Amino acid sequence: MVERCEETDDMAFRSDLKYSDVTPKADYLNRRQIMAAAGGAALGAIAGPALAASPYDTDLAPNTLEDITSYNNFYEFGTSKSDPARYAGALTTDPWSVRIDGLVERPGTYDLADLLKGMDIEERIYRFRCVEAWSMVVPWNGFQLSQLLEKVGVQSGAKYVYFETLVRPEEMPGQKRRLLDWPYREGLRLDEAMNPLTLIATGLYGEVLPNQNGAPLRLVVPWKYGFKSIKSIVRISLTDKQPPTTWNMQNPREYGFYSNVNPQVDHPRWSQATERRIGGGLFSRRQETLMFNGYGEWVADLYKGMDLAKYF
Amino acid sequence: MSPAQHINAALRRLPAWLFYLVAVLPPAWLFWQAVSGGLGADPVKGLELRIGKLGLQVLVASLAITPLRRFTGVSLIRFRRAISLIGFAYIFLHLLVWLLLDVQIASQIWADILKRPYITIGMGAFVLMLPLAATSNGLSLRRLGAARWRALHRLTYPALALAGVHYVMVGKVWRPEALAWLAGVLLLLAFRLPLAKWRARFAPGAS
Ligand code: HEM
Numbered sequence: 001m002v003e004r005c006e007e008t009d010d011m012a013f014r015s016d017l018k019y020s021d022v023t024p025k026a027d028y029l030n031r032r033q034i035m036a037a038a039g040g041a042a043l044g045a046i047a048g049p050a051l052a053a054s055p056y057d058t059d060l061a062p063n064t065l066e067d068i069t070s071y072n073n074f075y076e077f078g079t080s081k082s083d084p085a086r087y088a089g090a091l092t093t094d095p096w097s098v099r100i101d102g103l104v105e106r107p108g109t110y111d112l113a114d115l116l117k118g119m120d121i122e123e124r125i126y127r128f129r130c131v132e133a134w135s136m137v138v139p140w141n142g143f144q145l146s147q148l149l150e151k152v153g154v155q156s157g158a159k160y161v162y163f164e165t166l167v168r169p170e171e172m173p174g175q176k177r178r179l180l181d182w183p184y185r186e187g188l189r190l191d192e193a194m195n196p197l198t199l200i201a202t203g204l205y206g207e208v209l210p211n212q213n214g215a216p217l218r219l220v221v222p223w224k225y226g227f228k229s230i231k232s233i234v235r236i237s238l239t240d241k242q243p244p245t246t247w248n249m250q251n252p253r254e255y256g257f258y259s260n261v262n263p264q265v266d267h268p269r270w271s272q273a274t275e276r277r278i279g280g281g282l283f284s285r286r287q288e289t290l291m292f293n294g295y296g297e298w299v300a301d302l303y304k305g306m307d308l309a310k311y312f
Numbered sequence: 313m314s315p316a317q318h319i320n321a322a323l324r325r326l327p328a329w330l331f332y333l334v335a336v337l338p339p340a341w342l343f344w345q346a347v348s349g350g351l352g353a354d355p356v357k358g359l360e361l362r363i364g365k366l367g368l369q370v371l372v373a374s375l376a377i378t379p380l381r382r383f384t385g386v387s388l389i390r391f392r393r394a395i396s397l398i399g400f401a402y403i404f405l406h407l408l409v410w411l412l413l414d415v416q417i418a419s420q421i422w423a424d425i426l427k428r429p430y431i432t433i434g435m436g437a438f439v440l441m442l443p444l445a446a447t448s449n450g451l452s453l454r455r456l457g458a459a460r461w462r463a464l465h466r467l468t469y470p471a472l473a474l475a476g477v478h479y480v481m482v483g484k485v486w487r488p489e490a491l492a493w494l495a496g497v498l499l500l501l502a503f504r505l506p507l508a509k510w511r512a513r514f515a516p517g518a519s
Contacts, residue, residue: 063353071353079487082352134354179485250485269428269484271420282346282355286416 056197057125058294063136063279065205071278072212073130074231075179076165076172083174084212091171091232093216102162102237105153112216116202118151119143123206124199124220129261129293131225133270136278140220141203146194154190154238161193162186162243163219164235180246186219186230187243187257189302197222197298200233223295225259256312260303261293265312316385323388331394338366339405360409367402368479368493371472374399375500382503393448396468400445403438403475430481433474440471469504472497 062068074084096112121143129135149161165184169175175182192198199220202209209215214231221228227247237243247255254268263273274286292299303311313321342362345351351358374396381387388395415421424431444467446452453461476494483490 067353075485079483079485081354081357134357177488179487266427269430271424273420274417276354276356276414278353282359282413284356 054122054124056295056298057123058127058137060125060127060137062125062139062205067279068136068138068204069210069212071136073132073226074174074212074214076174076182076184076232077212078174079179087173088211088215091166091168091211091215093211093232096216096234098217098233099235100152100237101235102239103155103158104238105155107152115148115217116143119147119200121202126197126199126220126222127293127295128220128222128226128229129275129289131227131255131259131267131270131272133272133275133289134278135275135287135289135293138220139205140199140201141206141209142199142201142220144196145198145200145219146196148200148236149193149238157240158238159190160239160241160243161188161190162235162237162239163230163233164237165230166232166234181249183234184230185244185246185249186228187239187245188221188228189242190238191302192221192299195299195302197295223261223292223299225261227255228259258303258308258311260299260308260312261289262291262308262312263289264291265309314385319386323386323390326391328391328394331391331398335394335398335401339363339402342366356409356413360406360414363402363409364406364479367399367406368475370395370399370402371475372493372497372500375468375472375497379500379503397445397448400441403441407438430478433481434478437471437474437478440467440474444468444471469501473501 070085071081072084073081074088077084077087094112097109098112098115099109101107121141123139123141125137125139127135128138145161163186165182166172167175167183188198199222201214201218201220202216204210204213209218211232214229214233217233218231219229219233228245242257245255245257247259248257261272266272272289275289276286277284290296342351342359346355346359349355351362374392377388377392377395381389411421415424425435426432444465447456447461447464456464476497480487480490480494
């Protein structure tokens with residue numbers, strides 16, 4: 001990991017930070033290194049909470065667990081970045097169930113344990129780019145959404161996947177006010193949902209996902225702005241029409257359905273050409289934002305022929 | 313003596329320079345916190361927001377001085393210039409953090425000022441305050457004459473209204489806290505409306 005950090009100049013500031021600084025799981029780190037050393041072994045997903053290096057991993061050094069769990073946008077707990085860390089502890093995530101409905105073969109309300117059965121949990125180190133022009137690098141644990149969709153069976157007419165976050169104002173103080181039109185809603189086109197990059201995260205740094213990061217289940221779509229990665233999911237629905245999505249409902253001029261990371265398409269509030277990498281301190285330099293957040297290799301084809309300034 | 317008179321007597325012993333001296337502490341403390349990790353994962357944003365908030369609080373306090381005297385008799389008028397200039401200085405720091413630490417890129421600065429309404433409005437507030445800061449000294453007061461000087465300094469009102477709007481617009485949603493500050497600013501401005509009867513009813517004896 002240390003070599004990795006030093007590969008990029010701009011990340012040199014954190015070359016002193018290692019996984020072992022932020023997680024007690026030193027053996028977990030060792031295992032990763034051994035697997036990487038074994039070459040091809042890194043490619044296979046291993047059942048259970050396996051920790052094989054993924055071909056989709058970024059080479060950048062992950063942010064600290066402290067950064068990732070203290071700087072969150074999760075308006076269900078309040079609008080300040082520190083509100084989720086402060087209030088999300090009160091959220092009950094067990095028992096948890098997810099209603100899966102719409103154009104699926106096996107609809108139903110799935111208990112979390114049933115839903116996770118058979119899912120291959122992998123580690124994925126992804127870049128995370130917020131629409132507010134900051135970014136992090138996050139070592140998620142999770143399974144591919146495609147695997148879950150295959151498990152529940154997608155009907156042939158389905159074109160979109162729709163998600164909803166829990167509504168529970170007693171435990172989510174932000175929901176006591178109508179900051180947004182609750183529940184938080186998100187959606188993907190089916191081909192985006194089936195893309196191997198698209199993850200349902202269940203953990204972070206090899207540990208159970210902290211509540212402020214969207215426990216127990218959250219979406220991670222690394223080539224889109226962070227708000228697409230909906231947290232604390234209680235409903236997944238397959239539809240034949242483009243579903244409503246929260247920020248688009250809130251302000252359609254500012255937030256599109258696609259919301260792909262795109263340095264060429266400015267947001268009315270923030271230039272998207274550059275980003276501030278969290279963790280660099282007060283004097284960190286801004287960095288260029290990459291098209292599709294650097295994941296073009298895997299996703300650019302999804303949008304071939306589309307005018308991305310129109311479908312922003 | 314009434315309690316207000318007691319307070320005023322105590323205040324008379326305070327020199328204005330003490331305000332300037334104390335005013336250095338909050339930004340210095342914030343800067344230290346930002347450098348040493350005390351402002352969390354994103355010290356740039358943390359510093360920018362906190363110093364903007366601090367500036368707003370001090371400017372709102374300067375706006376409250378006249379109503380405070382009207383309703384309670386406590387007079388801070390003697391410190392109004394110091395308080396206003398301190399508020400302005402904080403907003404100048406807010407702007408510097410934005411320029412130097414946040415945006416950084418020269419070509420983007422103009423684009424942001426012109427294209428992003430919440431920045432345009434904040435900048436408007438700042439620009440309106442420039443002539444006020446420049447004329448907040450005895451020489452300018454004498455040169456302009458009291459009447460013209462006072463007329464010029466009514467720019468405070470639109471400047472603070474814009475500042476309140478700026479704070480609301482910074483949010484992606486209607487944040488209750490920002491709305492409360494805007495409401496507070498508007499309320500303080502409403503006291504300036506020339507409603508003679510209304511004044512007479514609420515503050516008998518006041519000027
Ligand atoms: C009288 C003038 C101004 C006042 C009172 C003021 C006050 C504030 C306040 C209270 C906040 C929000 C703090 C929070 O959310 O906790 C803020 C945010 C901000 N202000 Fe100002 N401001 C002023 C002028 C300016 C100017 C001139 C600029 C830049 C040209 C500016 C740029 C910003 C930016 C970029 C933010 C943060 C937006 C974000 O959340 O990313 N402000 N300001």
